[in-house]
Amino acid sequence: MSNHSAQIAHKHRDDVGSRMGMWLFLFTELLLFGGLFLIYAVYRHEYIAQFRVAAMELNTTIGALNTIILLTSSLTVALSIAALQKGNKILSILLLIMTNILAFAFMINKYFEWSAKIHHGIYPGSEHLLNLPNGQILFYGLYYIMTGLHGLHVIIGLVFLTTVLAFIITGSVNKNNYVKLENAGLYWHLVDLIWIFLFPLFYLIQ
């Protein structure tokens, strides 16, 4: 970091190191999902026709809406970082709250989407599902696992962003020391990125 006064104030601080640590961590998250993408690829290859049939059942509108929500939230968190760097604390806080609200909206959508499916008897182990051909069972199984794990990451991201929000309000994350906000932002971009892959794989390829 170029800011000298800040470095003197915190002699153990290493922003480049913190960012590096975060990138490495994100890398492990990608690999975690990578395993699932691999399994998806294997089974999609094995059951092309049935995956297509099952995918028709998913609600593309909700999926698209959620994609827009997440993309917007990525934008707001990026703007929030920029605002803090420029010293505009209030704007930064507002944008971060926005991000949180959008994340929340994503989860609400997800809730309605899942409960509609469950209402129709489509959930792992359900009688309805077990009567479908194998390829469709696997499709829905993967659908629940992958979007579920993604949803879990949205929640973790929410907690992360809210914590940093508190730090900004109390002032320990500020114009001269914003690496925590940057890292939260990076994490949030990853959550967004993974969704951008999940969306076509489940909702669009038909």
Next chain:
Amino acid sequence: MANGTIAISEKSFFEEGTTKKANGILSWLLSTDHKRIGIMYLFSIAIFFFVGVIFGVLMRLELIAPGRTIMDAQTYNTIFTLHGVIMIFLFIVPGIPAVFGNFFLPLQLGAKDVAFPRLNLLSFWIYLIGAILVLISLFVKGGPIDTGWTFYMPYSVRTTTNVSLAIFAAFVLGFSSILTGLNFVTTVHRLRAPGMTFFKMPLFVWSTYATAWIQIIATPVIGITILLVMLERYFGVGIFDPALGGDPILFQHMFWIYSHPAVYIMILPAMGVVSEIIPTFARRTIFGYRAIAMSSLAIAFIGYLVWAHHMFTSGMSDTAAIIFSFLTFIVALPSAIKVFNWVATLYKGSIDPQPPFLWVMNFIFLFTIGGLTGLVLGTLATNIHVHDTYFVVAHFHYVMFGGTGTIFFAALYYWFPKMSGKMYNIKLAKINAGLFFIAFNTLYFPKFILGYMGMPRRYYDYLPEFADLQLISTIGSWIMFLTIILIIYNLVSAMLSGEKSIANPWGGVTLEWHTPSPPPLENFDEIPTVTHEPYDFSQLKTMKYIPKGETYE
């Protein structure tokens, strides 16, 4: 190396902590000092190791004669699973990086601490929680896990024992491993002392660095695999269940994509320790420094491509089996490079056979047997004959215990004076190393023959013709038990009432020998500047700390 470093601190890290509380148990449990964390890992790991050993000895007792001896078959299944889980996930995988990596990585780099001290403490706690979860899984309803440490599908879904909790513990332990890995990578990149270029880093640092990358890249895959097993158990999704269209072989692929690289997580740090000990006791710079450093990275890389040699008999295509067999041979090359370089370093060195060095000799002998029998397993044709027999059991004990396990002891004997400031009984330590050699081969060598004769692994009972060799092996387990008790006795009594050690008893020259024993809280009073190659023994002349009674002019 560190010319002009003056390290005269009044207080060692034992006397001065990072928390406000200067002493008491909390000053340890909440400490962010990498040295204290390393020692806490040492204590926990030593305890788990001992429990694992007891399980091993119990298994050997059961196998002393055909038929039932001391336990029933289900208990045996449980015990070999727990023995495997404890030894792999609680001892061998975290062992050297968590204890010695934590303690010595920053010291050898000339840093005050790791890059993320608080994260480091968190990793320790996550490790401990994972270990406690394993223990809890023994006692809650359902009974202890009986799948073997590989958790193979579909049995791990069908059995009614506590699989979910035990594998969740493995997930948690993996998380700890990832955090340690990313901490070390960042530390190496950010905190090297002035003058320490990558090619001036000690080889232990290199190998820990390569290991850290494997931890980061491989562990998430086992993480997701484990989560899938849990989901299968709770919801019956069908990913690995052929009845629902899934594929149990896919589980094996996912499992070994992690677990083969994991054997390099186990062995690479040990090889790093060997590369530290050999120059010190041969008083000679290491031969082929760059080749050793690079071969660590090569092992880390090629290690990813060979996982399916664990699955030759699982029903893969023949082409795939041949390719994986070939790749398995390739990965032996960088390991061999290291062994050649060690031997070349010893050639014409003035060897001082102190205990750490004797343990390294144990290692070279045992690990070579382990490695060569690995070729038998990597070769498609012979693998079919000895697959899942005692031959495999013998092989992996030679590699893991004879390899990494012995080096864990070597490292302990090498660095104990630095960590504790005390010296142990050298004579007893030497006897110990010899006893270990005898115990080890009595315990495990018969297993090669048993396996070759057709004794399958994980069996509770056996045919009468195996009885003699099984008996010899059991006797070996008693000598082994005695050896381990003696090691513990030697080190614990040194810690409690041993003689004070000088700062550099062996004449080592890497940075950790440039500071007092035990080191002060921030490792060095003045950040050292590095001007020498890591194993340049000419610097002994100018070093502040040298072995007793020696002068270098």
